[in-house]
Amino acid sequence: MKNNPDAKRFSRYQSVVKVLTAKDSFRKPDIYSVLEDEKKAFIGRVISELIRDGYLTENGLKSKPLYSWSEKKDGLNAGRWIDQRVFTPTVKRSPSADRPRERLLRVGPSELKTSELLAILIRSGLQGESATQAGEKLAALFGNELERLSLKARGELKQISRAIGETAYCQIMAALELGKRLANQQTSESEPGHKIRNTSDALSYCKRHFQRLARESRQEEFHVVLLDENQNIIKSEQITVGLLTESLAHPREVFNRAIRESASSLILVHNHPGGDPTPSQDDKTITRELKKAADTLGLRILDHIILAKDNILSMVDGGLL
Numbered sequence: 262m263k264n265n266p267d268a269k270r271f272s273r274y275q276s277v278v279k280v281l282t283a284k285d286s287f288r289k290p291d292i293y294s295v296l297e298d299e300k301k302a303f304i305g306r307v308i309s310e311l312i313r314d315g316y317l318t319e320n321g322l323k324s325k326p327l328y329s330w331s332e333k334k335d336g337l338n339a340g341r342w343i344d345q346r347v348f349t350p351t352v353k354r355s356p357s358a359d360r361p362r363e364r365l366l367r368v369g370p371s372e373l374k375t376s377e378l379l380a381i382l383i384r385s386g387l388q389g390e391s392a393t394q395a396g397e398k399l400a401a402l403f404g405n406e407l408e409r410l411s412l413k414a415r416g417e418l419k420q421i422s423r424a425i426g427e428t429a430y431c432q433i434m435a436a437l438e439l440g441k442r443l444a445n446q447q448t449s450e451s452e453p454g455h456k457i458r459n460t461s462d463a464l465s466y467c468k469r470h471f472q473r474l475a476r477e478s479r480q481e482e483f484h485v486v487l488l489d490e491n492q493n494i495i496k497s498e499q500i501t502v503g504l505l506t507e508s509l510a511h512p513r514e515v516f517n518r519a520i521r522e523s524a525s526s527l528i529l530v531h532n533h534p535g536g537d538p539t540p541s542q543d544d545k546t547i548t549r550e551l552k553k554a555a556d557t558l559g560l561r562i563l564d565h566i567i568l569a570k571d572n573i574l575s576m577v578d579g580g581l582l
Contacts, residue, residue: 267347273299274343277307281317282339286329310346341369361393375407376400382432386424395424399433411437412477441473455494457486460564460575463528467566468573470497474532475568483531485515487524488563495522497530512554519560526561530568538567538574540581548582 280295281287292304308328311317316337321327344366361377370378380396398421403410411434418425418433425433457463466486468475474482482502487495498518519527529551531544540548548565555562565576576582 395422
């Protein structure tokens with residue numbers, strides 16, 4: 262750390278901010294007594310910067326001010342805030358400071374263009390084409406349609422830029438998949454309590470919640486949506502992946518989840534990767550078997566919904582349940 266002034270500076274900021282955030286309100290002497298080895302001027306500087314950015318407020322006598330946290334404290338990302346103090350454009354450093362990775366460290370990922378984020382994933386270019394140039398090519402083609410980029414094969418991206426080798430391709434796909442999973446988690450967290458009153462509600466929910474399953478999955482997946490006694494959604498769970506058969510969609514697997522979550526009813530959901538949502542004979546047989554088992558357990562199957570690309574089918578609407 263002695264040989265790295267930035268790391269030392271970051272550590273100093275971190276120590277002060279850690280003490281400050283542990284208190285609801287404070288006066289400077291309170292902080293001086295805790296951080297005896299730190300310069301008072303530096304502590305004052307950190308406090309002033311937090312006031313300037315709206316995180317702290319100053320009240321009381323000017324000679325003996327009381328500092329309190331504002332409502333913005335909940336949104337304070339201490340590490341990123343300190344990064345922005347330490348790695349500022351005024352800090353003298355090499356020309357690499359303008360490279361995407363260094364910019365991310367300095368200003369945060371949200372400030373980077375799509376091309377820069379892609380360049381970070383590509384990491385290194387080839388002679389005649391840098392990672393930044395490769396990122397710009399991808400952003401020009403897919404910047405507003407990242408979902409379409411996520412569906413591209415390795416060879417297709419290689420045709421766009423020679424700099425996108427196996428490692429770069431894997432990193433791009435992994436990053437996009439993580440983004441999708443994060444979006445799904447955020448959607449799932451907002452769904453509990455959503456009421457399913459009729460078939461239209463069930464179709465609307467499934468079309469939204471299982472959009473990726475319908476459009477992207479190359480295998481059949483079987484899911485269940487669990488509901489409470491008032492038909493409010495508790496959660497949805499994946500049961501199996503693979504061609505839907507009676508052995509894969511076994512009642513034990515389906516209803517264990519329902520019992521564990523104290524569900525009163527459920528919606529069965531699966532996809533047809535081929536694009537046609539018409540129920541197969543196996544689909545009908547499995548649905549009958551699961552309904553029979555549900556009746557025995559005192560559970561209700563509200564519907565079995567089949568998704569296929571941009572099509573969706575309700576077995577209740579089709580008179581098949």
